[in-house]
Amino acid sequence: MNFHILTLFPEMVMNGLNTSIIGRAVAKGLLTIEAVNIRDYAFNKHQSVDDYPYGGGAGMLMQAEPVFLAYKAVEEGILNRKAEEKEKAEEKEKTKEKEKDVVTGEAAEETAEEILEHHENDKPLRVVYLSPQGDTFSQKMAQDLAREEDLILLCGHYEGIDERVLEEIVTDYVSIGDYVLTGGELPAMVMVDTISRLVPGVLHNDVSAEFESFQDNLLEYPQYSRPEEWHGKKVPEVLLSGHHANIEKWRRQQSIIRTKERRPDLLEKCELTEKERRMLEELY
Ligand code: ADE
Secondary structure: OEEEEEEOOHHHHHHHOOOHHHHHHHHOOOOEEEEEEHHHHOOOOOOOOEEOOOOOOOOOEEOHHHHHHHHHHHHHHHHHHHHHHHHHHHHHHHHHHHHHHHHOOOHHHHHHHHHHHHHHOOOOOEEEEEEEEEEEOOHHHHHHHOOOOEEEEEEOOOOOEOHHHHHHHOOEEEEOOOOOOOOOHHHHHHHHHHHHOOOOOOOOOHHHHHHOOOHHHOOOOOOOOOOOEEOOEEOOHHHHOOOHHHHHHHHHHHHHHHHHHHOHHHHOOOOOOHHHHHHHHHHO
């Protein structure tokens, strides 16, 4: 998956995303992250990107043109890369075709079909504008966005961005919560991190991405590592038993109890068995 971040502070984003799991995934080629400096597209003497808002009011606004040009540069890069990939795929198919033709005589049609299919999958680009006015980011939204091959994240600064360019390029408005930050860079980093760990191969084992907090609307069960006893607190007996079915049952119960105590709002959206509902009734 390829992330393209339009920002006035590219070092901030890149420095925040080049370590640990995300940094390793980039090194392995599972992800690419590019931060494009909007200021590079300010074609005036002082390379300024902001101006006073019409009608007055506090602060400055990011102007439409540099944002638009930065977006167009990223779009062009993506389209060029895709065209190259397509060309390579077609080249490969052609050689295959020739090899197959000798034996079966019917491979040409199949290959044309495959290429057409490839073209059909080209969807319009998603451009996310990070703003407290957007839909609240969630695990579900991350799962949806993780299906994109390219994702463009637009970070505002100052008092925001000229509305006209937003109307022209933005497909999704996303907020990371009901509070106001100084810019969209931290929210963009939150999104890249959350989405990246859903990309196959980024986490060591893909099972952990599926079973954690918020999947199924249940919080994660408590976990323990060595030593068996710490500050007088023992690891629950069942986890030392080696009995996998019992361990799974205990973990599911703990997840339900924890969700009931810490996020009862989530429990309402969760599918519980009759037995699990009875357990909750007995406990609370
Ligand atoms: N920009 C400023 N505050 C924000 C927030 N809460 N979410 C997304 N983008 C923002």
